Amino acid sequence: MKYDEFDIEDFLNDEFFIQWVKHPGDETDHFWIKWVAEHPEKIQLIQKARQIILFVDYKDKSFLSDKAYTDLYENIVQKSEEPESGKGTRFHWSSWHKVAAILLVVFSSFYCIRYFVTSEQHPSSPSPGIIVKCNPAGQKSSFKLPDGTVVILNASSKLEYPEDFSSETRELSLSGEAFFCVKEDKSRPFIIHTDQDEVRVLGTTFNVSNHQNQLAIALVEGSLALKEASGKETTIRPKELLVKDAYGQLRSSIYDPVEVLGWKDKTLVFKDDSFLQLVDKLERWYGVKISAEMELDSLWSYSGIYQDKSLEYVLDGISIASEFTYKIDQKNITITNPKQQ
Amino acid sequence: MKKSQNNKSKSTSTEVLYMQHSQVMVVYTEKTDREIWASFKEGEETAFNFIYRKYVGDLYNYGMQVCHEDEWVRDCLQSMFVDIRKRRKRLGDVTSIKGYLFTIFHRELFKLIKARRKGNEPFVSMDGGEQFYIEASHETKLIAEEFSDERKKEIEIALNQLSQRERQAIILLYQEDLSYKEIAAIMDFKEVKTARTLVYRAMGKLKGIFKV
Structure with a gap:
């Protein structure tokens, strides 16, 4: 049957016509505009058929919530990486809970980054009875404290603690970032000193972070208190992240576990990071020096998650979205934008 | 940051999860379904991300027309995507990604419904003419x-x-x-x-x- 013999149901049934109505393009336009011009008597019919095709929509449309959308994606990626059978060697929260409490402390500033870059990585003993664990950029370590508490110390971080804790308290000092699985001992509070403040573990699971003169404490489970130099104590609730900024202001929010705790499972996370934040993270993570020779859009930001990947791999990944070129010369990386050369 | 012209950047794992919409969409919108599918099969994570972004909403809505069980539909989407990711190297060529996904999703959803209906779970009949109602767009x-x-x-x-x-x-x-x-x-x-x-x-x- 030819188009000039078509009735409305024929047009409504014709894929080439439907394609033109829904997605007019050069190919369909070329044909149909000419055809309509040659068949002016059919214009009304064509109009009616068009209207019906464009009319049809779902009455009850269902939408995935933003949370379901993200959760589903995460589950898909995670599940598809699991082996078909057998147990993986993944980190199990539950088994950690049994030990006692989990604590992550992060404290770092430009000062201590510079300090660690120049300092020796080998533990040194400034005074008898004090153990110093110090990681340079690009190196993480894990060990046990005398009381059985497990520590994962991030790169560019230093932890000092006594060979033996006293009978009253367990006190240590940290700069940089560490994840603690604190052995429960209600008679001896676990206290972490950062440069001005102290974090008191009250037999719980939590996470503390201080970055660029900003202290942040994230509690996983239980209860926790921040004691400031002024003596003021602030309690932190589970899933809460308490931030003390460079001006001493406190504010709290809910945190993203992957973003905050990911590093201990070798997960490098960028979340809407500015170029400076990105460079800072890469330098500490891989122990490299990055210099950029270009101008950047002030709105530039990058988000991505890398699970145990090489520096080259991460740089390649970031390149998907950007027009940068990079050069690796041992520990020095130069980033340029060829368009600005 | 392209290292060199002939070194194709490849990304796997969850790293593209938080990539901005425009970053992923721009790369693939100009490509044909066949090209996008080929990238996905090669393990290009951004290609999967694009496919997910583009079709998951339509698939979810379609599933909800079929069974009105939010959890079942999400479970089915998850197992379907996990399955094609695991089998990606063995998958054939696809000229219409949407048609392909709708076909396997529809099949998987019916299997899942059949399996879960064995109990006494309440379920709106699929054949009772209660789905796919139409409204003016x-x-x-x-x-x-x-x-x-x-x-x-x-x-x-x-x-x-x-x-x-x-x-x-x-x-x-x-x-x-x-x-x-x-x-x-x-x-x-x-x-x-x-x-x-x-x-x-x-x-x-x-x-x-x-x-x-």
Whole structure:
């Protein structure tokens, strides 16, 4: 049957016509505009058929919530990486809970980054009875404290603690970032000193972070208190992240576990990071020096998650979205934008 | 930061999860489905991300038309995507990603429904004609001068009097922009012409109302 013999149901049934109505393009336009011009008597019919095709929509449309959308994606990626059978060697929260409490402390500033870059990585003993664990950029370590508490110390971080804790308290000092699985001992509070403040573990699971003169404490489970130099104590609730900024202001929010705790499972996370934040993270993570020779859009930001990947791999990944070129010369990386050369 | 022209950057794992919408969409919108699918099969994570972003909403809505069980639909989407990711190297070429996903999703969803219905879980019948109801699209609502409210109502009622299978085929054809070939695969027809005939007869029944 030819188009000039078509009735409305024929047009409504014709894929080439439907394609033109829904997605007019050069190919369909070329044909149909000419055809309509040659068949002016059919214009009304064509109009009616068009209207019906464009009319049809779902009455009850269902939408995935933003949370379901993200959760589903995460589950898909995670599940598809699991082996078909057998147990993986993944980190199990539950088994950690049994030990006692989990604590992550992060404290770092430009000062201590510079300090660690120049300092020796080998533990040194400034005074008898004090153990110093110090990681340079690009190196993480894990060990046990005398009381059985497990520590994962991030790169560019230093932890000092006594060979033996006293009978009253367990006190240590940290700069940089560490994840603690604190052995429960209600008679001896676990206290972490950062440069001005102290974090008191009250037999719980939590996470503390201080970055660029900003202290942040994230509690996983239980209860926790921040004691400031002024003596003021602030309690932190589970899933809460308490931030003390460079001006001493406190504010709290809910945190993203992957973003905050990911590093201990070798997960490098960028979340809407500015170029400076990105460079800072890469330098500490891989122990490299990055210099950029270009101008950047002030709105530039990058988000991505890398699970145990090489520096080259991460740089390649970031390149998907950007027009940068990079050069690796041992520990020095130069980033340029060829368009600005 | 392209290292060199011939070193193709490849990303795997969850790293692209938080990539900005524009970062992923721009790379692939100009490409054909065949090219996107080939990238996905090669393990290019951004290609999967694009596919997920582009189709998961439509698939979810489609699933909800079929079974109204939010959890089942999400479970089914998850197992389907996990499955194609695990088998990605062994998958064939695909010229219409949407048609392919709708086909396997529809099949998997029916399997899942069948398995879960064994118990006494409440479930809205799939064959009872309660799904795929049609309403005037947003575009139609905007063209007020062409369509009076009564006219819209009239067409809506007419379309919703069609059988569930007819409505389903019409929605897949007009709303989801799928071809008869794809509709036949989704609705499990042996021949493409069955899908064509289904729509033709349905439209024929309503021609009197349409031509007013």
